[in-house]
Amino acid sequence: MSRDPNRVVIIGNGPAALRLTTRLHTLGHQGPLTVIGDEPEGAYQRPLLTSLASGELRADHLRLPPHPATTDVRTGTAATALDTARRLIRLGTGGELPYDTLVLATGACPTPPARATALLHPDGTPRPGVTFLRTRADAERLTGARLTVLGAGPLGIETALALRRGGRTVTLVHEGPYPLHRHLSHETGEFLTRRLTDLGITLRAGRTVVSHTPGRSRLDDGEELDSDTLVLCTGVRPRTGLARAAGLRTADGILVDDLLRTSDPHIFAIGDCAELHGTAAAGIEAATTQADALAYTLTGTPTPYPPQPRITRLRAPEIDLVWTEQTDGQGESSISVTDRTRARRARITVRDGRVQGSEILGLPQAVSDVTTLVRAAWPLPTDWPGLLLGTRFGPYTEHADDAGGADAHACTVVCRCNNVTAKDLTAAWEAGHRTVTELAAQTRATTGCGGCTEEVQALCQNLTASRTASHTAGSPR
Incomplete structure (x- = not known):
């Protein structure tokens, strides 16, 4: 890669795009930098949407810091097509945008349930009383006192628990024999079922929802549930439509090499839309690591992305x-x-x-x-x-x-909702923020699902004990 200035355009305005613009700025990228996002608002933390739906957080709590001041950020702007021969992006607002280097950070979109005919309009949008949970607008549609959540994958469980914390009556419907049946053994799945039931969630396993009318969701066995809103949490898939239409190689995601390049050498992909070695990237940690590696590559130091182990931790304080x-x-x-x-x-x-x-x-x-x-x-x-x-x-x-070893511990992510590492928390503690509340205000750790609160408390205690022991050892006798 050359260090000469070049026009970098990023399609997608989520955490991956923000991380990339921030790192490019830090590494001294000199060329024009543009971010295109189809949502009307700026970048926000999508993993915290469940806490917004439960009423635990306000919309402004989800807002991410702004991009570097030199970045041209265009919200409410969709990219409708790519002209790879002329290196142009066609915009939904009209006109075209040229690029020298294009980064696709288009994320993922919801996967509709298998029997969705009565739940979605022909264009794929939910019918009245039905919603996905992928955007802030979706979270605002979770209304009523009685809700049904379809799908007991990670998002479905997190959504059900968040709504229950918010005082709603929740039924969790899952086509498998127990929640997370594709990831957990039968015995662990049974224990998880017990915990969910003890927390007041009604579970219908081995079932699916076939229709929804205002106040009522109907299951495939004929049972009808009192349900003001039906929430579809039936998985996500990488957003590849733009890349596929442009002739880029795709499978489940947009295929990239170790440098995150697509089949077009001027186009890269990061985050949930990218697929490397047969595996689509998943989660904010992978997206962050990819953005860091790509920032070095685009500023003259080709840096392969080191694939991360697939670790999934439930974002819920109860479990x-x-x-x-x-x-x-x-x-x-x-x-x-x-x-x-x-x-x-x-x-x-x-x-x-x-x-x-x-x-x-x-x-x-x-x-x-x-x-x-x-x-x-x-x-x-x-x-x-x-x-x-x-x-x-x-x-x-x-x-x-x-x-x-030491670096691995320092880089351990403690707060997955806000991507706060042990190193970040230790630095804040050393700067004088010594309590969980002070660390939360400084780093945003614990302000998402709250599941990391005990870890942050333990870190405070360990650092305090270490400091005390150090002072005791160094004091004159």
Whole structure:
């Protein structure tokens, strides 16, 4: 890549685009920089929409910081077509926009349910009383005291829990035998069902919604539910229409190489719309890492994107749950701990001494520690029972001499809603913000779903203890 100024245009105005413009600015990009977003408002945190729907957050709480002042940000502007030969973007507002380098950060769009004829208009938009949950406008449609959520994947569960926290009556309908059936074992799924039921959510497993009229949702077995609003949380798919129409190579997502280039060398893709090595990117962490790598590439230092392990943690303060996907075939062994009385379970699959897959429910310390092991690719500690039981085994101490160990811990994301790392929190603490409330105001950690509150509290306690011990050791005798 040349360091000569070039016109960079980013299609999409979410967290990935913001991260890219910020990093380009920091790295000294000199050319014109334009961001096109089809939503009327500026960039905001999409993962926090459930908290907006529950009334826990206001719309302004979701707002992301502005792009660097030199960025030309065009909201309410859709890109309708790409002319790759002339390097032009056709705009829905009329006219064309030239580019030297184009970055597609178009994200993902909702996947309609399989039996959607009676729920959606022919153009794919929801019928009255039915909504997806992908935009701020969608969140405003979640009205009424009784709501039905269709789909018990991560978003469906988070939405149901958020609405319940907001005092609504919620029924969660799922086509599978138990929530998250594609990711969790049957036993863990049963425990999750118990926890959801104990929290006041009515679950209808093995069912789907076939129609909705004002005040009523009808299931495929004929049961009718009192339902003011039906929320469709049936998955998302990468937005590839613009790329496909332009002749770029696509599969589930827009195909990119290790430098995040598409089949057109002048066009890149990052975030939920991109697919590398047969896997579509998912989540804000992957998008952030991709934006960082691409910023270096576009400013003269070609930097391959290091694929991240697929770690999913439920954004809900009521339930501590994480699962990581198997990375390459079957593990050598499986280790599990089950507490039926308290509906807690931890199960990991191990290969070559490292965690390959996991599912942990109801053990917050184990959730945190196993996530750290997977993200840092550290070996399983000698005290693996302590790991699964949630007894802090000190992974940062045991692996302190590992290459990159300290950096891996520092880069561990504590608050997934706002992408706040342990390093960010430690820096804020060192700057004098010593309580959870002060750290929240400084970094926004805990202001999303609240699920990281205990981790932030523990970090405060550990830093305070470390500072006290350091002062004691250094004091004259």
